[in-house]
Amino acid sequence: MNVHFIAIGGAAMHNLAIALHNKGYQVTGSDDVIFDPSKTRLQAKGLLPETFGWYPEKITANIDAVVLGMHAKADNPELLKAQKLGLKIYSYPEFLYEQSKNKTRVVIGGSHGKTTITSMILHVMHYHDRDVDFMVGAQLEGFDVMVKLTEENDFIVLEGDEYLSSPIDRRPKFHLYKPNIALLSGIAWDHINVFPTYENYVEQFKIFVDSIVLGGSINYNEEDAEVKRVVEASANPIRKIAYQTPEYTVEDGETLLETPEGPMPIEVFGKHNLNNLAGAKWICQHMGIDEDDFYEAIATFKGASKRLEKIAESSTSVAYKDFAHSPSKVAATTKAVKEQYANRTLVACLELHTYSSLNAEFLKEYKGALDTADVAVVFYSPHAVEIKKLDAVSEQQIADAFKRDDLIIYTNPDDFKNYLFYQNFDNKSLLLMSSGNYGGLDFDAVTKLID
Template sequence: MNVHFIAIGGAAMHNLAIALHNKGYKVTGSDDTIFDPSKSRLEAKGLLPKTFGWFPEKITSNLDAIVLGMHAKADNPELLKAQELNLKIYSYPEFLYEQAKHKTRVVIGGSHGKTTITSMILHVMHYHGRDVDYMVGAQLEGFDVMVKLTEDNDFIVLEGDEYLSSPIDRRPKFHLYKPNIALLSGIAWDHINVFPTYEDYVEQFSIFVDSIVTGGSINYNEEDAEVKRVVEASENQIRKLPYQTPDYTVEDGETLLETSEGPMPIEVFGAHNLNNLAGAKWICQHMGIDEDDFYEAISTFTGASKRLEKIAESKTSIAYKDFAHSPSKVEATTKALKTQYNDRTLVACLELHTYSSLNAEFLKEYKGALDAADVAVVFYSPHAVEIKKLEEVTKDQIANAFQRDDLIIYTNPDDFKDFLFSQNFENKSLLLMSSGNYGGLDFDEVKKLF
């Protein structure tokens, strides 16, 4: 099969391109710019475009399919040529469904936790030598790629993102997978640029639950009131199986999970991650892994990349970075680290970097999100606000939003770096939360502080 990718350099797109190449497809692609790690990965497989830009002449009737990435625009010259030739154009999730329609589709949805839960499931399967197809949003230890597609595997595990499918298909990605087995971890308003009201956002999850195939099942976090309401209100003929956070204790910086065999030490920590673990256990049981085998495997799971990822440690201090940016993720991650190292001063630094977090109206959703930190710092770049064409956000608006009198706010990357590097981290924990890099912070330099 001959497939061309328009905007091949995206995090999801380049992984799908590599998966198809590994499957034996002929893959080509274009993009106006590609950064690492996508660039190096594509180059290693011989898939990196020789020249950056859009080239309509690449689009011919010999192509079996076009996969269109979100980075492309609706007036992209290659897309227009494909439409002119009446070629089959797929969004990323549409093409994944085509590859998976004869498999048992396991889809993990939720505003938060879906990458971690998907990663836990794949870790357990890998540990026990069970081969499955998958798509996950983070690089996992022991896995070369983030998308794997085969002809033979029965199961495919998909991280179900609620963001849009393509520039010409405005449906959320997870509406297109038609799960046999689904999970819903939590609902907390996000993607305000696409779903301007809370009600509109929640509606997408109702549609997801209704998209589960008749006779399928959903495991849902019953501790989340909105998840519980959405799932239990659905009239879809499916099995509805609730889960909740299991019992656990924390002793001397170690989390012990209560099991039928007694307390078991695990590498991940925080109530939100224990809740994720409970959901992953259910899904693995649906996939043929019994409870004892699940516990054996999960005890060796260290986490997904950029999700509470330990970057440095000394005898008296520790540093983590996390992808957390939405209010619910920030609150859960901050609480988790404070609970794990309760006798240490927690310095929590949050970069407001996404469209939602830099929106003056949305900011109030962050009320209390950093309350568990002993020292709370917020960094944002006025330049990022400018690039996203948003109204200017002021320090006063941020201070009012977080409702914390001692909140430290920086807008200059050098000032933030000076603050960080002037700290004595003895008997402290450092948490760096961002989907960016604080205006150019070198994390290798941060490691030297510990």
């Protein structure tokens, strides 16, 4: 099968391209720019375009399928040529469904926790040598790919993203997978540039629950009031199974999970991650892993990349970085680190980087998000606001939104770095939360602050 990728360099797209190459497909692709790690990974497989740019002449009648990435525009020259030739054009999620329509599809949805839950499930399966197909949004320890597709595996585990499918398909990705087994972890308004109202955002999760196939099931976090309401109100005749955070304790910086065999030390921590673990346990049981085997495997799970990732530790201090950027994630992550290291001063730094976080109207959602931190710092770049063509955001608007009198605010990357590098981190925990890099922060240099 010949498959051409328009915008092959994207995080998801290049992983799918490699998965199809590994499956024996003939894969080609184009993009106007490709950065590492995508560039190096594509090059290693012989899939990196010889030159960057869009070349309609690449699109010929012998192409069986075109996969269109979100980075491309609706007037992309290669897309227009494919449409003119009448080729089959798929969005990324559409093509994943096409590859898995004869498998048992396990889809993990939610505004937060979906990458971690998907990663936990795959870790447990890998630990017990259970081979499954998958798509996950983070690099996992023990896995060399983020997408795996085979002909023979019965199960496929999919991280169910609610963002749009492609420039010409405005449906959320997770509406297209038609799960047999689903999970919903939480609902907290996000992607304001696409879903301008909270009600509009919640509606996408109602559609997701209704898309579960007849005879299917959903596990849902009943501690999230919106999740509970959405799932229990659905008329879809599926099995609905609630889960909640299991009992746990924290002793001397170590989290102990209560199990039928007694307290068990685990690597991950924080109430939100224990809640994620409870959801993952249910899904693994649906996939044939019994409770004892789940606990044995999950004890060695260290977390997904960029999710509460420990970057440095000494006898008196510790530093973490985390992908958290939405208000609910920021609040949960900050609380988790403070709980884990209750006797240390927590310095929590948040970069406002996404469309939602830099939107003046959405900012009020951050009220109280950093309250658990002893020292709270917010960094944002006015230049990033300009690039995203958003209305200017003032320092006063930031201060008013977080409702914290001692909030420290930086708009200049050098000023933020100077603040950080002149800190004494003895008996402190440092938490760096962002989907960006604080205007070019050297994280390797940060690790040297902790000694």
